[in-house]
Amino acid sequence: xxxxxxxxxxxxxxAVGGNLEPDTILKAYRNGVFPWPAEDLPLLWFCPRExxxxxxxxxxxxxxxxxxLERSPFRCTIDREFSRVIxxxxxxPRKDQDGTWIxxxxxxxxxxxxxxxxxxxxxxxxxxxxxxxxxxxxxxxAFAAESMFHxxxxxxxxxxxxxxxxxxxxxxxxxxxxxxxxxxVRMGAHTVPxxxxxxxxxxAIKPKRNLFPKxxxxxx
Numbered sequence: 001x002x003x004x005x006x007x008x009x010x011x012x013x014x015a016v017g018g019n020l021e022p023d024t025i026l027k028a029y030r031n032g033v034f035p036w037p038a039e040d041l042p043l044l045w046f047c048p049r050e051x052x053x054x055x056x057x058x059x060x061x062x063x064x065x066x067x068x069l070e071r072s073p074f075r076c077t078i079d080r081e082f083s084r085v086i087x088x089x090x091x092x093p094r095k096d097q098d099g100t101w102i103x104x105x106x107x108x109x110x111x112x113x114x115x116x117x118x119x120x121x122x123x124x125x126x127x128x129x130x131x132x133x134x135x136x137x138x139x140x141x142a143f144a145a146e147s148m149f150h151x152x153x154x155x156x157x158x159x160x161x162x163x164x165x166x167x168x169x170x171x172x173x174x175x176x177x178x179x180x181x182x183x184x185v186r187m188g189a190h191t192v193p194x195x196x197x198x199x200x201x202x203x204a205i206k207p208k209r210n211l212f213p214k215x216x217x218x219x220x
Contacts, residue, residue, distance in 0.1 A: 015045035020109030022116055029139035030205060032198050034178060037103050051197035052180040056164055056173055058188040068154040069161075074132075075125050076162035078212070082114045082121040083107075085133035089147035102147060110146075113137060120212050122159040122166075124150075131155040134163060136176075138211045142204035143167055144176040170211045172204065 014033055018024055020043070028034060033047045061069070090102035113119035118139075124132035132155025134148035145163065150156035164175065176197075177189055192200070 009049070012046050012048045013044050014047045017042045018045065019043070020105050022109070022112045022118065025109055025113060025137070026118055026139065029137050029144055030201075032194075032201050034137075034144065035106070035109075037101050037106060046178075047194060048179065049194050050191040051194060052177045052184070052189055052191050053197065053200070054164070054175045054177050054184065054187065054189045056168055056175070058190070059164065060186070060188040061161075062186065065154060065157055069158075072154070072158065073126060074155065074158050076159060077123045077125065078162075078166065079114075079120055081123050081130060081133070082119065082135060083111055084130060085121040085123060085135050085149070086110055086147075088130070088133065088149045088151075089135065092149045110135070110137075117212065117214060122163045124155040124159045124162075126152065126155075132159050134159045136163075139201070140205045141172075141207060141209045141211065142176060142201050143172065143211055144178065146178075167211060171207075171209050172211065174200065174204075176201075 018035075020035060025035065028045060031047075032051075033045050036044050036046050038044055086102065086107055090100045090107065110119050114121070119135065119137050121135040122133055123130055129151075131152045132148070132150040134145055134156060136143055136145040143163075145160070148156040148159060167175065177184055180189060180191060
């Protein structure tokens with residue numbers, strides 16, 4: 001889902017129906033499941049047989065990205081514009097994709113999660129202009145990245161790397177990205193079988209680490 005242009009198999013679907021209330025969504029994430037609406041169908045819930053993750057010790061940065069990091073005038077913030085980020089992710093055009101899975105109901109559900117401190121955004125700025133970002137869900141010690149957008153080259157990668165550095169400081173070693181995309185493969189992402197992912201998830205949430213301590217939106 002993180003790359004927004006993926007294919008799935010029927011065996012990846014583990015439930016049908018339900019709602020997008022915070023308790024439902026959080027219970028799903030804590031069991032390795034995430035919602036993915038499809039047009040003209042009841043709400044679908046997925047737990048892919050092959051789950052994509054980004055292990056922080058396997059991240060590879062291209063030369064062009066490294067140069068951009070060195071020269072960048074960008075800055076990143078956390079939780080300053082969650083609603084804007086999720087809406088930008090929903091609205092930005094994507095290659096080979098008509099429409100978006102980030103429906104108005106999804107936006108409302110994740111905004112409720114954000115208000116409860118369980119969904120978070122990273123914003124990339126050039127001056128006072130929001131030019132990129134990403135958002136996702138803290139399932140109680142593990143983090144699932146949902147989508148990202150950019151209005152300038154590298155702005156989404158900056159947000160993703162900022163998220164990674166934040167999670168590393170909180171003791172996390174990997175990030176759930178749900179589905180592989182070519183861009184994330186180039187960064188070192190790979191898949192693990194569903195049982196392996198569920199074990200990683202269980203181990204991550206067991207210590208009940210606080211990935212985003214309660215605080216006002218802030219720069220880092």
